[in-house]
Amino acid sequence: MKRRQLIKRSISMLVLCAVLASATVSVSAAPDYTTSISPFKRLNGIWYYYMPGKYWNHAPSAANDRYSVRTQKCTHHGSVCGTYTALTTGSCGCNSYMNATQCHGFAKHIAALIFGTAPDVDTSTKYKHVTRIGDWLIYSELDGMELWVGDVIRSGDHTAVVYQVKNGYVTVVEALGGLNCEIRWGGFNGTSQSTHSSVISQLKYVCRYAGDYIYLGDLNSDMYFDAVDMFLMNRYLSSGSRDGITARGMAAADVDHNGFIQQTDADLMRSALSGSISLTSFGGAEGETMALSDMPTEEPPVSEDDITRAVFEAMQTYQGVYE
Secondary structure (H helix, E strand, O other): OHHHHHHHHHHHHHHHHHHHHHHHHHHHOOOOOOOOOOHHHHHHHHHOOOOOOOEOEOOOOOOOOOOOOEOOOOOOOOHHHHOHHHHHHOOOOEOEOOOOEHHHHHHHHHHHHHHOOOOOOOOOOOOOOOEEEOOEEEEOOOOOOOOOOOOEEEEOOOEEEEEEEEOOEEEEEEEEHHHOOEEEEEOHHHOOOEEHHHHHHHEEEEEEEOOOOOOOOOOOOOOOOOHHHHHHHHHHHHHOOOOOOOHHHHHHOOOOOOOOOOHHHHHHHHHHHHOOOOOOOOOHHHHHHOOHHHOOOOOOOOOHHHHHHHHHHHHHHOHHHOO
C-alpha cells in the first residue's frame, strides 16, 4: 500500500512539474508566427475555467485574487467597491486588476491571459485616435473599423473582450457588474447577440494588441486590413515589388498559412474586403468555423487548449509566481 501511494505521489509531482513547465513557456514566451497559440484558441482554452454563469470575485474576507471565479454572486456591490482602496486591493470582494474592478477589470484580466499584457486605460479618458500605450493601440475614430478577436472594447459604461467576429455578428467575453460580476459569452453588454454595426456604434474606444502577433492581411503593419493592403498584395503578385510591405507584412500576406504567398491568399483578402469572410488576427481563420450557437459546452475543440487550460489552472493555484 505504501509503495502504491509513493508511486501515485511521484506521478502527481511529475504531472505538476509538466503543468508548471507548460505554464512558464506559454505565459512568458513571446508569441511566434509559426508556433504561438492564437487569441481565439487561447480564449477557447480559458472558456472551460471562466465559463458562463460563474462570477469573477473572491470571498470578501480573502485577499484579492484576479484568477478567482466562484459560483457565488457578489453580494457586496455598492459605494465601497468604487473607492480607491477597493479598486487597488479588491478588498470589497470584487476582483481587482490594474486599478479596475467588475467589467473593466475583468476585460483587462482576460487580455493579460491572452497576450501577457493588458491595456492601461481607464473608463473616462477621451483618447486621441491611434494612441499607443505599451503594447496596445487605442482607436477612438471607429467609422469603418472591423473588430478583431482579442480587442478590448469600451462603451460609455461597459468593457468587454472580443471573442469572435463572424457573419456580421460579434461575440464577446465579459463580466456584468450589474449582475453581480456574472461571466457571459455572447452579445455585447449582456445581449444574446450583437451585430458588428450595433457594437461599433456604442463604443468610445477600441484597444488592439500591437505586440508580437501578426494580423492577417495587414501588409503595411498599420494594424488595419484595408484596400491599401489589397493594393500592395496585388502589386506584389504581379511585379514582385515589396515597396510598402514590412517584414511582418510578408508573413501576414500568407493568409492561408501554407508557406507561400500566392493568388489564393489574395482571393481570401478580397473576400474579406467584400465582407463575406473575416480576417481577424494570426490564426484567426479557425475562429470563423464556429457559429455563434456552437460555442463549446464541454472540452474545448482544439488540442492546444488542453495545454492552455492546464496553464491557467496552474496559474489559479500558483498565481503568486506570475504576479
